[in-house]
Amino acid sequence: MLVAPSILSADFGSLARDVKAICDAGCDLVHVDVMDGHFVPNLTIGPVVVSAVAEAATKPLDIHLMVENNTFFVDLFAPLNPEYISFHIEEEKHPHRLAQYIRSLGIKPAIVLNPHTPAESLEYLLPYIDMVLVMSVNPGFGGQKFIDVYEKLRRLRDLRDRINPDCLIEVDGGVNDANIGALKDAGVDVCVAGSYVFKHADGLEAAIGSLKV
Numbered sequence: 192m193l194v195a196p197s198i199l200s201a202d203f204g205s206l207a208r209d210v211k212a213i214c215d216a217g218c219d220l221v222h223v224d225v226m227d228g229h230f231v232p233n234l235t236i237g238p239v240v241v242s243a244v245a246e247a248a249t250k251p252l253d254i255h256l257m258v259e260n261n262t263f264f265v266d267l268f269a270p271l272n273p274e275y276i277s278f279h280i281e282e283e284k285h286p287h288r289l290a291q292y293i294r295s296l297g298i299k300p301a302i303v304l305n306p307h308t309p310a311e312s313l314e315y316l317l318p319y320i321d322m323v324l325v326m327s328v329n330p331g332f333g334g335q336k337f338i339d340v341y342e343k344l345r346r347l348r349d350l351r352d353r354i355n356p357d358c359l360i361e362v363d364g365g366v367n368d369a370n371i372g373a374l375k376d377a378g379v380d381v382c383v384a385g386s387y388v389f390k391h392a393d394g395l396e397a398a399i400g401s402l403k404v
């Protein structure tokens with residue numbers, strides 16, 4: 192299991208310190224939640240702050256867009272050379288075109304599914320993406336309760352194995368040491384965890400280590 196801590200739960204007053212710390216503690220990706228106050232009822236960070244994150248990080252960035260105008264935001268963040276840029280299928284009229292555009296910039300495209308969006312909506316998109324991000328909370332906030340998406344993950348894994356075995360499956364929202372084993376069994380390759388990692392009583396290394404199942 193690859194581990195991508197969400198910096199939404201970091202201390203924003205000491206963001207560079209926290210980004211360095213999760214990288215030193217063994218994370219695989221740094222998950223960055225970009226929210227525009229329109230697609231979701233929360234507003235986070237733009238390219239000025241994320242460029243400071245990119246400078247502090249020694250692991251690749253995984254940028255999760257929760258915005259209305261995806262292409263505008265892709266163009267804002269692409270110069271920071273993230274490993275992945277993910278966009279929500281619920282907000283994109285032309286997901287096929289946008290995935291290919293992200294690839295043309297040398298970045299791995301990922302598509303996000305809200306908890307209610309079926310796995311099957313990706314059937315014809317899977318060849319064009321490198322990762323699917325399944326939300327296990329409604330997007331917008333850290334620290335929410337995990338929503339059961341196991342059945343969707345299993346269906347997605349079957350589709351992925353049939354259509355594009357190289358595509359990773361990532362899960363985001365309410366992930367912790369109690370559900371990580373079941374998530375792995377359901378086909379998850381990459382987990383995002385914010386509050387669990389940053390608020391763990393035994394520190395970042397113990398938290399990240401406990402998710403590497």
Ligand SMILES: O=C(CO)[C@@H](O)[C@H](O)COP(=O)(O)O
Binds near residue numbers: 197255387
């Ligand atoms: O995208 C989101 C929320 O919209 C996430 O990345 C959260 O930041 C995860 O936080 P936890 O549920 O792990 O606290």
Ligand SMILES: [Fe+2]
Binds near residue numbers: 197222223255363383
């Ligand atoms: Fe996220």
